[in-house]
Amino acid sequence: MPRRRRICLILAVLATAAACSGSASQRASGADPGTFAREIARPAAPPDAARLPILFVPGNLGSGDQFGVQAQRFTSNGYPADRIAAFDYDASDPEPPAERIFTGLDTEIARLLTLSGRKAVDLVGQAEGADLAVRYLASTPARAARVAHLVSVAGPQPAGPPRGVRTLAVWGIGDPTRRIAGAQNARFPTDDRGELLASTGTFKQMYQFLTGEQPFTTEVTDQAGPIELGGRVVLYPANAGGGPARLELYRVDPRTGRRLASGLRSFVNLPPDGTFGPLRADGTASYEFAVIHPGEPVQHFYYQPFRRSDRLIRLLTSKPAEEIGGGMTASPRQTNLVVSRGQEWQGDQSRTSDQLTVDGHGVLNPANTPRSKLTLRVFLFDQGADGVTDLAAPLPFYFAVGFVTGADLFIPAGDRSVAVTMTPRGVAAGRTTVQVPAWPSSTDRISVRFRDDTF
The missing domain is CATH 2.60.40.2200 (Immunoglobulin-like)
Incomplete structure (x- = not known):
């Protein structure tokens, strides 16, 4: 890593630690956290434009937000937030139509390459999503050529890295002999698949594999200044678009969950695919998202403070007659x-x-x-x-x-x-x-x- 960038990152981590210490004192004194956020900046690692985009593919009954905490760890280490994306598909089907999914992956990878100006992306798949990623790379040489690295989390056991794409296989609980020959294999034998995907151990393995460096932090550090929130409203578990609808973002009192006076921060008329953002927000605040479909119950979503920009939010909704479990x-x-x-x-x-x-x-x-x-x-x-x-x-x-x-x-x-x-x-x-x-x-x-x- 260049010496200048290493010094910048060290200073960022030290500044973040000092700010977090001040944050604890501020909470103890009962002061307004919004005021504190304006008074003390909490810098993070500077964005690194050289990083390849990362595209996450979830497993069965999953969605893009399952990669949210790892995305925020990557951005805490200098990855640009808009270069980390997730590909949603109909995860309710245990055997989804592969070629339709592959066409969607083609489109999303092309978008990320255009956005970043890079020639390849890094692909991360979980379980069934990892299986789809392996099959995608194996389908044509042209597809494999646009992927620099594959990370398979609790995925399949192909005979080797698909079409020679450099591969990291991360294994959790289960058969300790599982491996992909010719790949880098990492094991966390006590972790179930969700915990494995979100763990700091998996993050460290991914970061080192994708960059050749150790991360400066495995924490989600507080982001200085305003943050941006974006993602999709989807119909769970098919992950179909949840629009058209109205999306409202409210700042709420964390002591009650109630909307603050003049708490409406943004509103969006959602397109059919349910995409929204980025919406400007405060990383120290508590928020409610409200999804409004005419004639249907309002669906409210409450989060802890985000701390950093998050582009992988998934608001999982359903139609009244199509709720999972019968309603x-x-x-x-x-x-x-x-x-x-x-x-x-x-x-x-x-x-x-x-x-x-x-x-x-x-x-x-x-x-x-x-x-x-x-x-x-x-x-x-x-x-x-x-x-x-x-x-x-x-x-x-x-x-x-x-x-x-x-x-x-x-x-x-x-x-x-x-x-x-x-x-x-x-x-x-x-x-x-x-x-x-x-x-x-x-x-x-x-x-x-x-x-x-x-x-």
């Missing part, structure tokens, strides 16, 4: 929640189970979130609208869906806030709470998305 019971008396993150929820580990509480009620247990379920999304609602909570067994129509579970939890709707608290792997230091308004489920749906770098 949640709706009633003006109750609030319905969908809580998600990119690493699996585990409710059956003796000492390291995740804890997810809603208004103080623990909802995860060995029955509804065993480790083997690989749960990423938890659907919480009052089955039958009887006002009774029953967490003894999972809701079968949700538990039968891959990476999803459901629990019968009565959450009263009304003029109040609901506290949704995650304690990852039972570690109290990582405990995080997102407050949301208790919207009635007859007119409103709520999703909460926790960050993946809180472990």
